[in-house]
Amino acid sequence: MVQKTELFTVSIYTENNVGLLNRISAIFQRRHINIESINSSISEIDGVSRFTILVEVSEDQMRKVIGQIEKQVEVIKAYYHTDEDTIYQESCLFKIKSDLLFEERQIQNIIKESNARIVTVNREFFVLEKSGRKSEVELLYRELKPFGIMQFVRSGRIAVTKDEMKITKMLEAFAGV
Amino acid sequence: MDTQTIQNQKVTTAKTERISGSEAVVRCLLAEGVDILYGYPGGAIMPVYDELYKYQDRLHHVLTRHEQGATHAAQGYARISGKVGVAIATSGPGATNLITGIADAQIDSTPIVCITGQVGSHLLGSDAFQETDIVGISTPVTKWNHQITKASEIPEVLAKAFYIAKSGRPGPVLIDITKDAQFEEFDFSYEKCTGIRSYKPTPKVEISAIEQAASLINLAKKPMIVWGQGVILGEAENELKQLIEKAGIPAAWTILGASAIPTAHPLNVGMVGMHGNYAPNKLTNECDVLIAIGMRFDDRVTGNLNTYAKQAKIIHFEIDPAEVDKNVKTDVAVLGNAKESLRMLLPFIGKNTHEEWHQEFKNYYDIEYKQIIQNDLYPSKDGLTMGEVLKEINLQTKGDAAIVSDVGQHQMVACRYAEFNNTKSNITSGGLGTMGFALPAAIGAKMAAPDREVVAIIGDGGYQMTIQELGTIFQTKVPVKIVVLNNNFLGMVRQWQQLFFDKRYASTELVNPDFVQIAKGYFIEAQKVTQRAELGEAVQTMIAHDGPYFLEVCVEKEDNVFPMIPTGASVSDIRLS
Numbered sequence: 043m044v045q046k047t048e049l050f051t052v053s054i055y056t057e058n059n060v061g062l063l064n065r066i067s068a069i070f071q072r073r074h075i076n077i078e079s080i081n082s083s084i085s086e087i088d089g090v091s092r093f094t095i096l097v098e099v100s101e102d103q104m105r106k107v108i109g110q111i112e113k114q115v116e117v118i119k120a121y122y123h124t125d126e127d128t129i130y131q132e133s134c135l136f137k138i139k140s141d142l143l144f145e146e147r148q149i150q151n152i153i154k155e156s157n158a159r160i161v162t163v164n165r166e167f168f169v170l171e172k173s174g175r176k177s178e179v180e181l182l183y184r185e186l187k188p189f190g191i192m193q194f195v196r197s198g199r200i201a202v203t204k205d206e207m208k209i210t211k212m213l214e215a216f217a218g219v
Numbered sequence: 220m221d222t223q224t225i226q227n228q229k230v231t232t233a234k235t236e237r238i239s240g241s242e243a244v245v246r247c248l249l250a251e252g253v254d255i256l257y258g259y260p261g262g263a264i265m266p267v268y269d270e271l272y273k274y275q276d277r278l279h280h281v282l283t284r285h286e287q288g289a290t291h292a293a294q295g296y297a298r299i300s301g302k303v304g305v306a307i308a309t310s311g312p313g314a315t316n317l318i319t320g321i322a323d324a325q326i327d328s329t330p331i332v333c334i335t336g337q338v339g340s341h342l343l344g345s346d347a348f349q350e351t352d353i354v355g356i357s358t359p360v361t362k363w364n365h366q367i368t369k370a371s372e373i374p375e376v377l378a379k380a381f382y383i384a385k386s387g388r389p390g391p392v393l394i395d396i397t398k399d400a401q402f403e404e405f406d407f408s409y410e411k412c413t414g415i416r417s418y419k420p421t422p423k424v425e426i427s428a429i430e431q432a433a434s435l436i437n438l439a440k441k442p443m444i445v446w447g448q449g450v451i452l453g454e455a456e457n458e459l460k461q462l463i464e465k466a467g468i469p470a471a472w473t474i475l476g477a478s479a480i481p482t483a484h485p486l487n488v489g490m491v492g493m494h495g496n497y498a499p500n501k502l503t504n505e506c507d508v509l510i511a512i513g514m515r516f517d518d519r520v521t522g523n524l525n526t527y528a529k530q531a532k533i534i535h536f537e538i539d540p541a542e543v544d545k546n547v548k549t550d551v552a553v554l555g556n557a558k559e560s561l562r563m564l565l566p567f568i569g570k571n572t573h574e575e576w577h578q579e580f581k582n583y584y585d586i587e588y589k590q591i592i593q594n595d596l597y598p599s600k601d602g603l604t605m606g607e608v609l610k611e612i613n614l615q616t617k618g619d620a621a622i623v624s625d626v627g628q629h630q631m632v633a634c635r636y637a638e639f640n641n642t643k644s645n646i647t648s649g650g651l652g653t654m655g656f657a658l659p660a661a662i663g664a665k666m667a668a669p670d671r672e673v674v675a676i677i678g679d680g681g682y683q684m685t686i687q688e689l690g691t692i693f694q695t696k697v698p699v700k701i702v703v704l705n706n707n708f709l710g711m712v713r714q715w716q717q718l719f720f721d722k723r724y725a726s727t728e729l730v731n732p733d734f735v736q737i738a739k740g741y742f743i744e745a746q747k748v749t750q751r752a753e754l755g756e757a758v759q760t761m762i763a764h765d766g767p768y769f770l771e772v773c774v775e776k777e778d779n780v781f782p783m784i785p786t787g788a789s790v791s792d793i794r795l796s
Contacts, residue, residue, distance in 0.1 A: 056417070060366070061364070109540055115383055118417040
């Protein structure tokens with residue numbers, strides 16, 4: 043039975059612990075689920091880390107994987123959300139030859155229209171930064187590609203949810219025991 | 220580890236004492252009530268062994284002949300006692316040899332703590348002698364693991380290790396300690412761990428779920444219980460017994476649930492699953508309410524999920540939320556510890572007998588008895604069956620023995636026919652199916668419960684996977700009884716080859732050594748039986764013997780285990796031949 047897959051943003055609040063990334067990624071690997079992107083950072087709570095992982099799976103599989111993630115001792119709480127439930131962004135950097143910035147008028151128009159930001163310019167190259175949705179980043183990539191891109195890199199998705207995630211309350215409840 | 224963020228709850232404040240990390244390891248073990256540990260020394264764990272030497276009057280270290288044996292012995296110890304088993308090994312190959320036992324403990328929810336030595340912290344990542352990334356390797360098969368590089372971490376991490384291994388759904392924990400942390404001196408104090416903020420081992424039982432479950436059970440015309448090891452781990456045997464007796468519900472068990480309710484109990488209707496009993500498998504697809512208690516709907520239990528109990532309402536009593544709706548969609552999930560849940564359920568349950576429904580189980584049992592059981596236990600052919608060996612063991616031990624089985628045909632026969640009066644009596648490798656499990660597990664079981672008769676039942680294949688543990692038995696004089704059911708085949712694989720691969724017996728026939736001579740080489744009393752007439756007396760001699768004993772029984776070479784649910788078939792398509 044083939045189940046419909048969709049894109050989910052997984053948010054995992056964890057204790058900041060060596061080896062936890064390995065533990066979490068193994069849960070996906072074991073089920074042959076490809077991680078589209080992964081990001082780890084601090085969260086709004088001191089000493090608590092937050093993973094943001096993007097995967098394309100069926101909702102049934104997503105629910106089961108969340109169960110496996112939450113089972114890990116150092117995971118405080120894990121959630122999954124659809125695109126509609128979240129405000130999400132990714133970021134990218136382009137490294138491009140500086141000559142083009144002055145010789146190709148069109149490049150300047152592309153930068154202006156795309157709301158990209160020039161991070162630095164020197165004699166050899168300039169670096170362009172763009173944050174937004176994947177489609178916006180991809181559009182900019184397609185537009186700049188014909189002029190020659192020296193380097194390109196895109197970050198994983200980061201997202202916040204529209205609804206509240208009651209992590210602080212959970213942690214307070216533990217401290218109060 | 221960042222101790223700022225791992226906020227363990229402290230219950231006591233002990234005074235400190237300046238000792239080495241390695242002595243701290245031993246002191247932590249003593250503080251956790253450990254009396255026996257199993258292991259094998261080597262370079263990176265030598266400081267701890269030096270302390271074990273000094274503390275040998277209080278902490279008994281058992282030298283196994285292979286680190287895998289140490290983990291299985293720790294498992295046997297844990298399974299029969301309910302306590303945490305402990306295994307210890309050096310770095311590199313010592314550590315990697317633990318992995319099979321750890322994986323077995325993970326899938327069978329067995330609480331063990333494994334301690335490994337590691338190269339000095341300045342050498343980590345340098346491909347030093349006997350360095351291996353055991354934390355990385357063991358991650359997918361441990362409930363928790365951690366590497367210690369500073370002596371000061373030892374008390375807190377070991378306290379967590381024991382707490383995590385035992386609490387909630389139990390499992391294996393591995394703690395890797397660098398050699399410099401073992402040597403380093405620090406101010407030692409020990410506090411037991413009672414909680415970790417990110418870890419919620421036992422969900423709170425919801426009364427609403429209890430009420431829903433009770434109403435389904437009370438309305439049921441054909442209710443059936445399938446219980447698993449969760450009943451034993453949660454020590455809910457009495458509550459389960461009260462439930463089945465009050466509500467008159469036929470109750471079947473998974474392989475790891477065996478012995479929680481005595482075999483002779485009239486409402487115990489036998490084992491479910493691939494080689495389980497006819498009645499509970501058939502009637503899984505006829506019951507109207509299926510009450511699963513502390514079991515996880517393993518594929519060997521359910522067969523084809525698309526045709527598993529589709530007609531029934533499913534109630535799942537389960538401690539691990541990740542198991543709910545994992546394989547079988549439930550109508551009512553009761554999260555929590557089995558004992559607490561069943562205790563809360565009982566007052567809501569109406570009295571019933573379900574006599575007609577119970578008669579259906581008896582009818583199917585009669586069919587199974589005529590076609591299978593009778594021939595297994597009272598064969599008319601010349602060759603010995605595995606079943607009749609079990610019958611003799613039942614007779615001689617009166618159902619009071621703990622049976623430790625390995626993996627394969629003999630295991631299925633042992634679980635089908637062993638009679639159990641007491642809980643925690645069926646010790647076997649269920650989920651992982653680890654050949655070689657039984658001999659070392661029997662050592663651990665007998666040491667943890669010296670007053671109990673412990674009989675290991677092993678095939679000629681699995682026996683040779685950990686046969687070196689005869690050395691451990693000889694050295695410790697642990698009085699385990701070892702029965703090898705020898706059919707000169709890897710019997711279960713051969714059975715599949717016969718049924719599904721047109722009898723192409725690829726690499727399943729074994730040319731075996733003289734097992735009796737091998738046992739005698741370890742100065743273990745031994746006997747070999749080839750005739751039915753000798754069997755009863757041989758089993759009697761073995762049980763009566765004061766000390767370890769080895770009995771080889773040469774059984775029919777090409778017997779098959781039936782009933783059988785072929786892989787991918789429905790439980791109701793269970794075959795009798």
